[in-house]
Amino acid sequence: MSETTLARVVKSMQEGDHDAFRVLFERVHDRLFVYAASRSPSRDQALDLVQETFVDIWKQRNSFTYHDDERLLGLIFLILKRKMIKRYRDKNEHHESLDERTEKIGDHDEELSFLPHYEDHRLLQKVIDQLSSRSKEVIVLRYWSDLSFQEIAVVLSITETAAKVRHHRAVKELKEKLLSHGYE
Amino acid sequence: MNKQEHILRSTRPAPLSHEEQVVLWSAISKRTTASAQLSWVLGRMQIKKRKLVAVLFAASLFGGGVATVYASQRATPEDLLFPIDRSIEQVQLALASQEKKEELRVQFGQERLDEIKQIIERRAVEQKVPPSASLESNVATSSNDEVSPRAEEHEKIFLEAIKLVEEDEDGSEKQEVKERLAHIKQDIIRYQRGYRAQDEERERLATTTEAIIPLQVVEGRTFAKVFERKKKEKDDDDRTAIITTPRTDRDLTVPAQHVFSTTTFSDRFRAEWKRGVGGSERKKSQVKREEKEDSEERRSAPLGQEKNSSGGSEIKTASPQTVVPQPQSDEGNESKQSSTTDNIGETNHSDTIAPISGQATTSPQISGISVQVEDDHVTVSWGTDIPTLAVVHIGTSTEQVVTKALLKKNDTDLRNIHRVEFEHLEPGMYWAIVVATKREGGEEVVGVPVAFTVTTHE
Numbered sequence A: 001m002s003e004t005t006l007a008r009v010v011k012s013m014q015e016g017d018h019d020a021f022r023v024l025f026e027r028v029h030d031r032l033f034v035y036a037a038s039r040s041p042s043r044d045q046a047l048d049l050v051q052e053t054f055v056d057i058w059k060q061r062n063s064f065t066y067h068d069d070e071r072l073l074g075l076i077f078l079i080l081k082r083k084m085i086k087r088y089r090d091k092n093e094h095h096e097s098l099d100e101r102t103e104k105i106g107d108h109d110e111e112l113s114f115l116p117h118y119e120d121h122r123l124l125q126k127v128i129d130q131l132s133s134r135s136k137e138v139i140v141l142r143y144w145s146d147l148s149f150q151e152i153a154v155v156l157s158i159t160e161t162a163a164k165v166r167h168h169r170a171v172k173e174l175k176e177k178l179l180s181h182g183y184e
Numbered sequence B: 001m002n003k004q005e006h007i008l009r010s011t012r013p014a015p016l017s018h019e020e021q022v023v024l025w026s027a028i029s030k031r032t033t034a035s036a037q038l039s040w041v042l043g044r045m046q047i048k049k050r051k052l053v054a055v056l057f058a059a060s061l062f063g064g065g066v067a068t069v070y071a072s073q074r075a076t077p078e079d080l081l082f083p084i085d086r087s088i089e090q091v092q093l094a095l096a097s098q099e100k101k102e103e104l105r106v107q108f109g110q111e112r113l114d115e116i117k118q119i120i121e122r123r124a125v126e127q128k129v130p131p132s133a134s135l136e137s138n139v140a141t142s143s144n145d146e147v148s149p150r151a152e153e154h155e156k157i158f159l160e161a162i163k164l165v166e167e168d169e170d171g172s173e174k175q176e177v178k179e180r181l182a183h184i185k186q187d188i189i190r191y192q193r194g195y196r197a198q199d200e201e202r203e204r205l206a207t208t209t210e211a212i213i214p215l216q217v218v219e220g221r222t223f224a225k226v227f228e229r230k231k232k233e234k235d236d237d238d239r240t241a242i243i244t245t246p247r248t249d250r251d252l253t254v255p256a257q258h259v260f261s262t263t264t265f266s267d268r269f270r271a272e273w274k275r276g277v278g279g280s281e282r283k284k285s286q287v288k289r290e291e292k293e294d295s296e297e298r299r300s301a302p303l304g305q306e307k308n309s310s311g312g313s314e315i316k317t318a319s320p321q322t323v324v325p326q327p328q329s330d331e332g333n334e335s336k337q338s339s340t341t342d343n344i345g346e347t348n349h350s351d352t353i354a355p356i357s358g359q360a361t362t363s364p365q366i367s368g369i370s371v372q373v374e375d376d377h378v379t380v381s382w383g384t385d386i387p388t389l390a391v392v393h394i395g396t397s398t399e400q401v402v403t404k405a406l407l408k409k410n411d412t413d414l415r416n417i418h419r420v421e422f423e424h425l426e427p428g429m430y431w432a433i434v435v436a437t438k439r440e441g442g443e444e445v446v447g448v449p450v451a452f453t454v455t456t457h458e
Helices: A006-014 A018-039 A043-059 A069-087 A121-130 A133-144 A149-156 A160-180 B003-009 B018-047 B049-062 B065-073 B082-095 B098-128 B135-141 B144-171 B175-208 B216-234 B265-274 B280-290 B294-303 B306-310 B338-347 B349-353 B398-403
Strands: B212-214 B253-255 B366-374 B377-395 B407-422 B428-437 B444-446 B450-454
Touching (some): A018 A043, A043 B018, A069 A149, A121 A160, A133 A160, A133 B003, B098 B175, B366 B450
Antiparallel strands (some): B366 B377
16 A cells, blocks of 8 residues: 555545545544644644544545545545534634635745744744634645645635635735734 | 745644544544444345345344344444344355355455454553543552453454454455455454564563653642743743643653652662763763853753752753743752742652653663753753653643644654754743653653743843
8 A cells, every 4th residue: 555546545445445544544634633723722622623524534435526636635624624614603704705816916935035034933823823714724724734725725615716815815914913013 | 845834834733643643543443433334234235135134133133123233233342242243244144145255254354353453542542541640549550450351351352353264264265355364364463463562561561660640740730830930020921821730631641650769769860870871971071062151060060970969850951041940950059049949849849750760661761851041042952771762842831842842853863862952942931841762653751841941132
C-alpha cells in the first residue's frame, strides 16, 4: 500500500475495506482537526467533531463519486463544516456578496508582505480569532489545513475565483486588525 | 512556501498527539466496524432470501430473537455474545453456495483480524490512561495481578483466531482465498508477538515502577500561584497566560516511586550524577561560551557537582535575565529573595517528583534540565541515562504545554546529552517540558516542568 492514491483508497473503502479507511484517516485527520479546532471551544469538542465526520464518511462511502483529489478533500471538509454549523449555529453565516467576483486580486506574495516583521504568534492568533467568521474560515482552511483554492471553493460552495477573492479580503482584514492593534 | 505563509501557518493549533490519535481512531473504528457488520447482514438479507433463513435459524436456535443476533455480530472475542457471533458464521457458511463460501471465509478472517486489532488498540488506550486520577486509588489498584488473567484470556483469543483461520484455509478450494487467509494468519501472528512483547515489557515495569500518578495535582496549585503573583506584579493581562489549574492531564505523569523518594533523593542524585549522566563538564563549557554576565556563572555553577548539598532538584533556570526567581533556581544561590520564599518552599515538591532513580528501569530518566535565556534566544539542555529521542514543549501554562504547546521541537537523534534551541520568544513567562522516549512511539517519560522568563531589552 505504499503508493495509494485517494482514488484507490475510495474504491477499496466502497468495497468494504476498513484498512483503506484507516489510510484516509491517517492522511487527513490533522488537517480536519485544525479546522474543527478553529471553531470549537475545546480540543475535546474538536476531536468529537472529527470523529463524527469520519463515522459519516464511512457510512456514506457508497455515495461518493471520485472525480479528483480536490473535490474529495473539499467534500470531506464540507461534511465537517456542516457538522460545525449544526453544532455552533452561527449568526455570522451569511451569503456571498455579489461584487466578490469582480474584485481585483493582488499578487499573493505582495499581499502578505506586512507579516515578516511580525512574529508575535500569540497576538497574531488573537487577531485571527477576531476576524469575521468568513475571513477566519478562509485563513484557517488555507494556512492551517493547507487546502488549495480549488479545495476551499468546494468547502465553501463557491467558485475558485470567489475563494481567492475571499482570501484576499481576509488577508486585508487581518492587516487592518494588526494595524489597529498598534502594530506597524 | 514563503516566510509570510510560514508565519500564518505557525499559528495553527498543536496537531494531535499520538495518544489522541489512538483514542480517536479506536472510537471511529469501533463505531464503523459495528455498523459495517450490521449493514453487511442487512444487505445480505435483502438480496438473498437464503441468508434471511440462515439468520433467523440462528436466532431461533439460541432463543434470543433477532436483536441478539445483531448485537452478537458486533461482539468481539472479549464479549459474552461472541460465541453467538461464531455460531452465526458457522450457519452462514453451511448454507452458503460454494462460491459464497469462499467469499465468507475471507470475510470472517478479516473480521477476526479486525477484532484482534481492536483488542490491541483498546488495550493501548487503557494502559496509557489510568482509570482514576486520584493518587490513592491508583497506587492501590496498580498491581499486575489485575493484568495477568486478561493477558491469558487474550492469548487464548489469539490462538483461537489462528486456528479458525487455518481451518478456513484448509477448507477452501481456491488458491486465491488460501493466500488471502494465509496473509491474515500472518498478520494475526504478528499482532500476537507484538502483544507478548508489550506484555513482558509491562510486567517488567510493574515490578519496578508501580503506579503512575498525575503530577499536576501537586504542581498545579503552585504554578497557579506563581502566575498570580506575576500577574499582580506586571498587570499585563495580555501576555500573562490564562491561569488554569490542571487536574487530570494524563500527559503529565511520572512514576509514583519518585514522589515518595524524598529522603534518598540526594544520594541517588549524587550517584546518578557521578556516573556522568548530567555531563557537568559540558555544561560548564557551554556556560563559559555563552556567559556574558558573571551572575550567570554563579547560578549555573551548582548545576555541576555541589548542588545536592541542599537536597536540591536537578532543574534550574540558569538565566541572567530571569527577573522573578523561579522555584527551580533556589539552591546554590545564596541570595534567595525573601519575596519568593514561600514559592520555593512549595515547589520543592518538584524535587521529590524529579525523575531520578537509582533503580534499574527500562524507561529513561531525565536529569539536569536547564534553561538558558539570552535575549529572546532560549536553550534547553538536559541529560538522560540512556540514549533517547525527545520533544521539548514550550508553553505559557503547564496544562497547555504538552497538549497545546506554543512551540515544540524534536530532538531526533538518539543520545544522552541533549540541547534544543528556540528563537524569537516574546517577553513573558513560559514553561518548558522535556518529554523523552527510547524509540518512536515508545513509552514517554515527562521531565519536570521548568519555568523561565524572557524579558525585553529596551
